Amino acid sequence: MSDKTFLCRQTELDENGGVFKVPHPVEQNITIVLIRKDGRCFAYRNVCPHFSIQLDNAQGRFFTYQNRYIMCAHHSAMFDIETGLCVDGPCKNHSLIQESVSEDEQAVYLSHGQT
Numbered sequence: 001m002s003d004k005t006f007l008c009r010q011t012e013l014d015e016n017g018g019v020f021k022v023p024h025p026v027e028q029n030i031t032i033v034l035i036r037k038d039g040r041c042f043a044y045r046n047v048c049p050h051f052s053i054q055l056d057n058a059q060g061r062f063f064t065y066q067n068r069y070i071m072c073a074h075h076s077a078m079f080d081i082e083t084g085l086c087v088d089g090p091c092k093n094h095s096l097i098q099e100s101v102s103e104d105e106q107a108v109y110l111s112h113g114q115t
């Protein structure tokens with residue numbers, strides 16, 4: 001059985017390139033980054049594989065590059081938005097952990113269980 005949990009309203013996500021952070025609805029002390037690219041929503045645990053810390057800086061700001069990469073605020077690792085793979089930086093070839101999401105006209109949801 002599949003299940004889903006609300007993450008954010010569609011209006012909270014930028015159409016292209018803006019990164020939005022929400023608390024993980026199931027796991028404590030974890031946040032999820034949501035980013036829309038070319039109409040698709042991608043979601044990752046906000047944990048850099050380099051030092052297992054959040055990708056955003058102390059002010060909660062995320063950095064992107066050319067609308068193709070999320071850049072870790074700490075040591076500039078560059079992660080492909082569509083795959084989560086680090087293509088440059090100290091954790092090259094490691095990946096962000098992807099979360100499964102679904103969408104409808106109103107909102108984005110975290111998917112749980114079998115689909």
Ligand code: FES
Binds near residue numbers: 051073075077
């Ligand atoms: S903690 Fe992300 S690149 Fe070092």
